[in-house]
Amino acid sequence: MTYLRAIFSSLQRHRMLWPLLALAMIWAVIVVLNPAFFCFTVKDGRVLGGLVDILNRGAPIALIAIGMSLVIATGGIDLSVGAVMAIAGAVAANIISGGALPVWMIIAAGLGTGLFAGLVNGTLVAGLGVQPIVATLILLVAGRGVAQLINDGQIITFQNESFAFLGVGNILGLPTPVWLVAFLLAGLLTLTRKTALGLFIESVGANASASHYVGIPVKSVKLAVYAISGLCAALAGLVATADIQGADANNVGLWIELDAILAVVIGGASLMGGRYSLALAVISALIIQSLNTAIVLSGIPPKFNLVIKAVVIIAVLLLQSSIAQAQLASLRARLTA
Amino acid sequence: MSPPAPLLSLTGVRKVFPGVTALDNVDFEVASGEIHALLGENGAGKSTLIKVLTGVYKSDGGEMRLAGEVVSPKSVVDAQSAGISTVYQEVNLLPNLSVAQNLTLGREPRRFGLTDWARMNEAARNILQRFGLDIDVTKPLGHFSIAVQQLVAIARGVAQSAKILVLDEPTASLDKTEVEVLFNILRSLRGEGVGIVFVTHFLDQVYALSDRITVLRNGRKIGTFETAKLPWPKLIEHMLGYELQGTLTGNPARRAPADSEDAELSVDAACVDASVQDISLIARSGEAIGLAGLLGSGRTEVCRGLFGLDRLSSGQIRRNGRPVRFTSPQNAIAEGIALCPEDRKANGIIGELSVRENIVLALQARQGWWRPISAREQRALADQAIADFKIATPDAEKPVGLLSGGNQQKVILARWLAIKPDILLLDEPTRGIDIGAHAEILRLIRELCDSGMALIVTSSELEELVAFSHRIIVLRDFRQIAELEGDAITEDALLQAIAS
Numbered sequence: 001m002t003y004l005r006a007i008f009s010s011l012q013r014h015r016m017l018w019p020l021l022a023l024a025m026i027w028a029v030i031v032v033l034n035p036a037f038f039c040f041t042v043k044d045g046r047v048l049g050g051l052v053d054i055l056n057r058g059a060p061i062a063l064i065a066i067g068m069s070l071v072i073a074t075g076g077i078d079l080s081v082g083a084v085m086a087i088a089g090a091v092a093a094n095i096i097s098g099g100a101l102p103v104w105m106i107i108a109a110g111l112g113t114g115l116f117a118g119l120v121n122g123t124l125v126a127g128l129g130v131q132p133i134v135a136t137l138i139l140l141v142a143g144r145g146v147a148q149l150i151n152d153g154q155i156i157t158f159q160n161e162s163f164a165f166l167g168v169g170n171i172l173g174l175p176t177p178v179w180l181v182a183f184l185l186a187g188l189l190t191l192t193r194k195t196a197l198g199l200f201i202e203s204v205g206a207n208a209s210a211s212h213y214v215g216i217p218v219k220s221v222k223l224a225v226y227a228i229s230g231l232c233a234a235l236a237g238l239v240a241t242a243d244i245q246g247a248d249a250n251n252v253g254l255w256i257e258l259d260a261i262l263a264v265v266i267g268g269a270s271l272m273g274g275r276y277s278l279a280l281a282v283i284s285a286l287i288i289q290s291l292n293t294a295i296v297l298s299g300i301p302p303k304f305n306l307v308i309k310a311v312v313i314i315a316v317l318l319l320q321s322s323i324a325q326a327q328l329a330s331l332r333a334r335l336t337a
Numbered sequence: 338m339s340p341p342a343p344l345l346s347l348t349g350v351r352k353v354f355p356g357v358t359a360l361d362n363v364d365f366e367v368a369s370g371e372i373h374a375l376l377g378e379n380g381a382g383k384s385t386l387i388k389v390l391t392g393v394y395k396s397d398g399g400e401m402r403l404a405g406e407v408v409s410p411k412s413v414v415d416a417q418s419a420g421i422s423t424v425y426q427e428v429n430l431l432p433n434l435s436v437a438q439n440l441t442l443g444r445e446p447r448r449f450g451l452t453d454w455a456r457m458n459e460a461a462r463n464i465l466q467r468f469g470l471d472i473d474v475t476k477p478l479g480h481f482s483i484a485v486q487q488l489v490a491i492a493r494g495v496a497q498s499a500k501i502l503v504l505d506e507p508t509a510s511l512d513k514t515e516v517e518v519l520f521n522i523l524r525s526l527r528g529e530g531v532g533i534v535f536v537t538h539f540l541d542q543v544y545a546l547s548d549r550i551t552v553l554r555n556g557r558k559i560g561t562f563e564t565a566k567l568p569w570p571k572l573i574e575h576m577l578g579y580e581l582q583g584t585l586t587g588n589p590a591r592r593a594p595a596d597s598e599d600a601e602l603s604v605d606a607a608c609v610d611a612s613v614q615d616i617s618l619i620a621r622s623g624e625a626i627g628l629a630g631l632l633g634s635g636r637t638e639v640c641r642g643l644f645g646l647d648r649l650s651s652g653q654i655r656r657n658g659r660p661v662r663f664t665s666p667q668n669a670i671a672e673g674i675a676l677c678p679e680d681r682k683a684n685g686i687i688g689e690l691s692v693r694e695n696i697v698l699a700l701q702a703r704q705g706w707w708r709p710i711s712a713r714e715q716r717a718l719a720d721q722a723i724a725d726f727k728i729a730t731p732d733a734e735k736p737v738g739l740l741s742g743g744n745q746q747k748v749i750l751a752r753w754l755a756i757k758p759d760i761l762l763l764d765e766p767t768r769g770i771d772i773g774a775h776a777e778i779l780r781l782i783r784e785l786c787d788s789g790m791a792l793i794v795t796s797s798e799l800e801e802l803v804a805f806s807h808r809i810i811v812l813r814d815f816r817q818i819a820e821l822e823g824d825a826i827t828e829d830a831l832l833q834a835i836a837s
Contacts, residue, residue, distance in 0.1 A: 199690075
């Protein structure tokens with residue numbers, strides 16, 4: 001019993017506790033609604049099951065939330081990610097429909113577009129001192145227009161099996177998007193935690209002025225996070241485009257910036273900047289996706305979706321808030337006394 | 338002349354913040370038709386007193402009477418309607434509204450319930466005429482220079498037909514002629530019986546304008562004096578808390594003056610636009626240079642210029658005789674220069690990060706992000722620093738924002754000593770820290786000198802400067818006005834230089 005309590009208290013001090021608990025509770029509800037949901041079957045070399053489905057469908061939000069985490073850690077925000085998805089998808093579709101280029105060039109072009117968009121955002125914020133919400137709002141508004149211009153306002157569909165692999169392919173039985181999330185997470189964890197970049201990002205977010213005094217290149221750090229966020233958004237855009245084998249400039253990644261920001265916040269990050277956790281951002285993206293799935297499974301009319309989502313998210317955020325934590329602690333003290 | 342009945346009187350006012358008594362039984366009186374200067378160094382309690390006066394803070398004790406009636410304003414609006422209006426140092430008007438709107442905000446002339454624009458603009462023009470300010474009152478306030486905005490803010494305060502007008506550093510952004518205009522208006526207001534409270538750090542303006550002076554120090558009232566009967570040096574003694582007694586404090590380590598050959602850092606006629614002018618100094622290994630001067634004399638600005646935070650507009654910095662140009666702190670750090678800033682919270686500590694991270698940050702920034710300091714080295718560095726500097730923290734992982742001021746200062750010192758600088762700039766290293774940490778930091782300054790570092794230290798505490806400085810540069814109004822060296826360094830001489 002004391003052992004259990006020790007585990008609980010060490011988990012509680014750990015920032016992972018509440019997001020993991022929330023995820024577990026949503027999954028528990030799903031199991032009650034549909035006991036077979038988490039059963040795995042293997043068919044044609046593919047692993048099928050509810051969990052795989054959640055991971056797969058949650059991939060675009062997760063990819064974007066990873067990049068968004070770094071931007072928010074510097075005290076910024078990137079509203080343009082949905083629009084960047086659209087542009088990257090439009091560029092890829094345009095190249096595919098224009099001729100038979102090798103698939104790596106298509107991907108490189110899409111990612112390059114995202115990188116460029118991120119650098120534009122970063123230059124506005126770090127170089128010109130525009131407020132992040134305004135700087136990235138520009139691309140949020142203009143980006144879908146640019147995506148439409150690229151393909152003359154048409155929804156372009158295409159047949160390209162090797163590109164479609166990004167969205168619907170399988171590696172070792174699991175969908176490609178799931179692997180992409182894993183690789184991106186591992187890659188960025190290495191980039192930020194095995195170097196001092198993560199420390200610099202947190203330092204800039206926690207106190208930009210003191211970071212400048214200490215010799216951290218504050219502007220370059222900010223430029224870098226927006227560039228990374230642009231890359232992540234482009235990757236998500238390629239996945240979404242490959243998934244439906246078409247580029248829909250108006251609808252791909254619509255409102256995804258809000259889900260991604262939500263994921264970062266559920267992960268316990270402050271919008272003022274400072275500490276961040278990429279793993280928590282991914283877990284939180286899974287929470288959002290699991291919630292979507294649970295609401296569909298429950299048979300509640302779809303019109304209730306957004307309201308239920310909002311209630312659950314408020315509950316998760318409340319549980320994490322320091323005020324609620326203090327009240328919980330005092331409640332526990334009173335009960336055990 | 339018999340003392341006029343006070344228009345405003347505060348008796349026994351107290352204000353306590355967690356851990357510090359900002360005002361300790363302060364009495365303060367303003368008579369009708371007087372200009373009363375409120376003076377004191379940083380942290381003396383001037384701003385707290387004003388904030389109590391104007392309803393921003395609620396006092397924790399004492400009584401305030403306005404024209405004999407007990408008042409206790411609960412908000413700025415409250416104070417204003419009682420007749421106390423305030424003009425703050427920073428312009429707090431609405432830059433997007435027109436000058437006329439700003440002047441009449443909250444009491445716009447109306448017709449049929451709508452703003453009467455013609456009358457509003459006319460009223461605004463009349464108000465500004467007094468100030469000799471002929472500007473288009475329909476243009477947005479933000480369109481004009483800061484000085485004009487400041488005058489508009491003052492005009493707004495005056496126009497509210499206040500009984501008591503409080504001016505907090507009103508002249509900081511004004512030029513000479515604008516100051517003259519303001520003073521003439523204040524004098525005519527005085528003639529009309531308004532009581533004026535004037536806070537400034539320009540002492541010549543105090544003598545030009547005020548009738549009486551009240552000096553605060555460390556939250557206590559030192560005294561109220563008639564300006565005409567208080568000579569300048571005496572005023573400075575009161576503000577700094579020292580008396581001219583001819584005390585000699587010997588510093589055994591003083592050496593003979595040397596030429597600039599062996600200078601770690603030499604500065605020749607350095608100027609920064611809208612900041613310090615003509616600063617020249619030589620910092621040598623094993624020496625501490627003191628920068629003395631009153632608040633706002635340019636001490637911090639000298640440090641900013643030397644650390645690449647401000648760019649020099651003219652003049653030259655040389656490092657070991659080689660000309661260098663700093664465009665950012667990174668350049669200065671690469672040349673072995675470190676700065677512990679004056680405002681620890683804003684520019685020093687990164688509160689959310691741990692003691693360990695704060696200590697390794699400067700070293701890591703110099704190495705570049707792609708060459709991380711290993712976790713083991715980080716822990717070793719942090720543990721070493723915690724032991725060496727006796728930093729009071731349960732462990733190296735505690736967020737530095739939760740430590741006391743003195744321990745935060747030690748963390749910042751440890752951070753810079755980790756890069757083994759040749760030149761260390763310490764801007765007010767002992768401000769706001771407890772006695773124990775204070776003594777340790779002074780001891781450290783001596784040790785660092787002995788180990789061959791060149792130090793440049795600013796301080797408001799003369800005793801401190803005299804104790805460790807090999808040379809002292811005295812600043813006033815962003816210029817260096819005196820330099821003391823060797824045995825000439827005494828508290829007496831220093832005080833006289835500052836007060837001269």
